[in-house]
């Protein structure tokens with residue numbers, strides 16, 4: 001996988017953008033000026049001379065003088081030490097806490113990860129300014145203590161980023177190899193993980209610096225920063241604002257240097273992340289959190305054109321209901337999962353379990369008569385539940401796109417493939433005819449059309465099912481989405497073509513850094529294509545695990561039974577281990593375990609009350625080391641330990657023989 005390593009090109013990306021180079025040069029120059037302030041600004045910043053008060057710029061006083069006749073230029077340069085130094089201190093503290101914690105959480109997963117995530121949640125929820133005021137109230141105007149506090153409060157951004165990027169890197173083969181070679185986790189994290197996540201962390205650093213600078217200056221403005229007469233930018237802005245009518249010029253030097261510094265940090269951050277200039281600034285401005293306007297800014301991991309956050313898709317406690325003449329009934333209940341950028345998540349289960357309803361609700365596509373009755377669906381941080389169709393149209397296609405089971409339904413048979421692609425490209429990107437045609441051909445080439453020109457000129461009925469599905473995938477890519485939801489994308493295709501389409505999805509994921517959510521009833525497809533999977537049964541998630549664990553050590557009897565029923569596990573002359581019975585209809589869901597009636601592990605205990613989805617601790621239940629790493633998972637079963645025992649001993653409980661074959 002080249003995904004995370006590609007972020008190391010962040011610096012070369014920055015250097016290729018003239019605006020970012022200018023911003024970086026400005027910051028370097030500013031930093032050097034502040035470091036060598038005595039050389040650059042030899043006039044005493046504290047020396048008062050009332051006869052020179054409120055002067056405009058001159059040869060002696062490059063930026064004029066203030067109310068007490070002090071040299072503004074000198075105060076600005078010397079004051080930079082307090083302001084920039086404070087911001088650097090806050091950023092260093094945030095990094096020192098956030099990076100190790102995030103890496104530990106992402107690497108060890110399980111309970112440690114939960115603790116780390118709660119830590120990040122806690123600090124994200126804290127109103128930073130209020131905490132700072134309280135600290136200043138307790139310690140007086142001690143900027144060091146205030147900036148250390150700010151650093152602690154801002155560490156959640158580094159925690160989340162380091163965790164998310166470590167989660168990606170820990171899947172790399174060389175990390176597994178180091179683990180198997182017995183290298184201590186601390187050394188693996190330092191030597192193999194940290195160098196591979198430094199690109200995104202660098203981006204976060206520049207964003208944190210900008211935010212810390214703003215807060216630092218804000219405190220100075222409120223009189224809570226460096227005590228006068230020592231200069232600080234915030235303090236100077238505050239003094240200037242009092243003289244706004246008498247000597248308006250005074251606001252210019254301190255205001256401009258603040259604006260330029262913050263802009264420069266954000267421009268550098270955007271360039272490192274591959275964002276359009278101004279993205280960070282706009283997002284910071286509109287962020288509603290009362291604490292530092294930085295934290296969970298996504299940063300590039302796998303795709304130079306995008307950023308990485310914890311999750312590009314985050315579904316929390318989702319319930320979807322339909323209504324008929326007998327009233328409303330849920331068909332999906334309490335579903336939660338997350339998908340990271342560039343990750344492939346499988347949603348697997350029998351027909352009628354709620355996979356498609358869940359997947360389509362991610363695009364706000366609940367069938368008429370249905371609605372999201374509970375929960376939230378965040379796409380890149382924005383909750384789309386309750387959004388209007390107009391708002392949803394801005395998300396569909398350009399953030400998240402759908403590839404459906406039946407390519408012919410995604411494409412109109414009365415227009416050529418090229419015409420439909422051009423129209424969609426023009427809609428999403430505003431490109432004009434010629435450019436849209438070029439992009440259409442580029443997309444057709446990307447999805448492996450042997451002759452893009454000919455494909456563009458064809459109608460869907462003139463191409464094979466496999467080619468139509470490629471065209472449908474090209475269509476889904478017209479808005480440059482970050483997430484592709486593929487709902488049984490190979491079901492309508494014959495076996496050889498199925499493999500080609502799965503290969504294509506894998507390739508697109510790697511080349512474009514796409515997150516893929518793949519809905520399928522086939523665990524084999526999940527094994528080939530996904531990193532992680534959730535197994536759904538009767539509207540609920542009954543197991544979630546990384547694919548290796550799911551296939552080799554399932555925790556839920558249903559997953560175990562699905563594995564045993566895989567055609568790949570069939571043995572000539574031996575009847576297949578089909579799962580007896582059927583998925584209960586939504587109105588017939590039992591109050592206890594919904595799989596109990598079909599489960600050979602079920603006891604009375606399973607039927608008494610609802611079973612919660614439980615985080616499995618390493619060592620409890622099915623956890624087993626894979627390449628030396630304890631992988632974690634969740635299962636909705638009260639008998640996971642018995643299931644684990646049956647799987648490991650190959651005992652003759654339901655489907656175990658076939659299951660063992662699949663493991664082999």
Ligand SMILES: Nc1ncnc2c1ncn2[C@@H]1O[C@H](COP(=O)(O)OP(=O)(O)OP(=O)(O)O)[C@@H](O)[C@H]1O
Nearest residue numbers: 322331350351352353354355356357358367585586
């Ligand atoms: N428009 C609808 N009106 C009423 N019920 C619906 C509607 N669409 C889906 N359902 C019900 O929701 C439940 C989940 O359906 P869903 O299509 O998500 O299942 P699935 O797991 O994707 O199955 P399949 O693989 O067959 O598509 C089913 O019981 C189905 O009958």
